[in-house]
Amino acid sequence: MTVGSQLKQTLASLRGARGTMRAYANQARDEEARNAYGEGVEELNAVIGDLEERLKALETAEPQYRGL
Amino acid sequence: MPEWVEILLRSLALFLLAFLLVRALGKKHPAKMSPFTFVVYSAIAVTAALTALKVIENFIFGLVSLAVWALTPLALDYLAARSKMVHDLLHGKETVLIKQGKIMEENLKQARLTAEELLRDLRAKDVFNAADVEFAVLETTGDVNVLLKSDKKPITPHQMEWKVLPQTEPQTVIMDGNIINEGLTNMGLNQGWLAVELEKAGVALENVFVGQVDSQGELYLDLFDDAVQLPQPKVRELLYAGLEKAQADLVNFAAQVEGEEAKNMYAGNAGKLEQLLARLRPYLLR
Structure with a gap:
């Protein structure tokens, strides 16, 4: 497996986690828990953003892996 | 009027009256009554029964006695709520049985409790070793309540400096195949949400015996058919x-x-x- 596809996998699982966490941020009844999940979503946004950029850089450097 | 009709009417009237009086006297559980309350209830019961059966011939006499037995405790309860002295006089005072880990033999004797009984009451509280007890008190209801020595108490998350998720009470949203709307609204959810969750679990509403939503918003389902294995929420x-x-x-x-x-x-x-x-x-x- 290439670095690019590994990175894509990790990105996908992070995006999934972000989705679940966003749902929790809305449905948790406790204020503190809601805030913790909300902050988690923010943090994941930053991580996902960084990784997406890295993926883009990889794909421009090695166009043969694009879309895999 | 034949005598049996009279007894029938008296019984019905006194049944209702006794019912109302006992309700008015409060919600205390019979097993948790102080001796005084027990006497009051017994007196009401006996007077009502005797009047109903014409052992007390005069119906009015019976009513007067009942009124005294019911209203005096109400008045005393009112006073007891305001004055500690009246309260102690009525219901007695709790007795300290173990203090600073030492059994108070004098108090034990005063409460007419034997060592055997004290140990039995401790065992009822899951304390088999008298040395584990820091403080124990005999309540006026006859219960013994125990404070364990601090190193014998169960560990709490607070002591471990763990943060734990605050949990509110779960809400029951399905009972016997019927949707309980009150539970749903308490959680800020609606029937559409429930329909989606049931579809996700692949279950029809009629097959659900109990459905509860926990404070995380996860749905727990118990089905009528116990052979069906449902994945429990592990999200x-x-x-x-x-x-x-x-x-x-x-x-x-x-x-x-x-x-x-x-x-x-x-x-x-x-x-x-x-x-x-x-x-x-x-x-x-x-």
Whole structure:
């Protein structure tokens, strides 16, 4: 497996986690828990953003892996 | 009027009256009554029965006696709520049986409790070793309540300095195949949400015996058919595991990648995820 596809996998699982966490941020009844999940979503946004950029850089450097 | 009709009418009237009086006297459970309350209830019961059966011939006499037995305790309760002295006079005072880990033999004798009975009451509280008790008190209801020595108490998350998820009471949303709307609205959910969750679980509403939503908003279902295996909600554990996996991946990438900048980016984000995991641990795992 290439670095690019590994990175894509990790990105996908992070995006999934972000989705679940966003749902929790809305449905948790406790204020503190809601805030913790909300902050988690923010943090994941930053991580996902960084990784997406890295993926883009990889794909421009090695166009043969694009879309895999 | 034949005598049996008279007894029938008296009985009905007194049944209703006794019912109302006992309700007015409060909600105390018979097993938790102080001796005084027991006397009051017994007197009301006996007077009502005797009047109903014409042992007390004059119906009015019976009513007067009943009124006294019911209204005096009400008045005394009112006073007791305002004055500690009246309260102690009525219901007695609790007796300290064990203080600073030492059994108070004098108080035991005063309460007419034998060592055997004290040990039995301690065992009823799951205390088999008298040495574990710091403080024990005999309540006026006859119960013995125990404070364990601080090193014998069960550990609480607070002592371990663990953060735990605050849990509110779960709401029952399905009972016997019927939707309980009150539970849904209490959780801020609606029937549409429930329909989606049931579809996700692949279950028809009629097949659900009990459905409860916990404070995390997860639905627990118990079906009529116990042979059907339903996956219990494990989403939180899975979320935690998924994040942990992603964090490990990032550490891995950081080790493999060439180039300082990319390495720093991976390592930095791995660190962020690690902190996030530590912060979410109480919510996702405990």
